Amino acid sequence: METKPTAAKSANKTIRTGADPVTFIQTVDTTAGRRADALTLMTLMQEVTGQPPYMWGPSIIGFGEYHYTYASGREGDAPAVAFSPRKANLVVYGLGYPPRAEPLLEKLGKFKASVACVYITKLADVDLAVLRELIALTYAHSTTTDIQSLQSQRT
DSSP states (O other): OOOOOOOOOOOOSOOBOOOOHHHHHHHSSSOHHHHHHHHHHHHHHHHHHOOOEEEETTTEEEEEEEEEEOTTSOEEEEEEEEEEEOSSOEEEESTTOSTTHHHHHHHHBSOEEOSSEEEESOGGGBOHHHHHHHHHHHHHHHHHSOOSOHHHHOO
């Protein structure tokens, strides 16, 4: 019986880089207000996590990291908490993953959400104390949970 060659595993695209997060924020194609919010969010995440900011890929600013393994065998590293300042909003990754996040999200303020992200138009629209709690909860969850696939943990 002839076997087909298997394709080589593709490398993870979102990896930690040596780029400077502050330079990225200062040059990102968005408004001055969103850049100011991004600097504020970066400071907040650094205070909450106790970790310095690092660029992950070309546009994600992350703090801390965790190792994941999917059921398929694919594995890699990802930031424990992260955000990206985009033209339309600030995208904050993973805030909905921790088991106790839902009641906090209900108190956060004005935002949109997807399975993996929270989209904030401006920081003035959200309660920063609640955002701080969500960041702390997400960081603790990401760094203390044996993560196979965050998407598969959602119920």
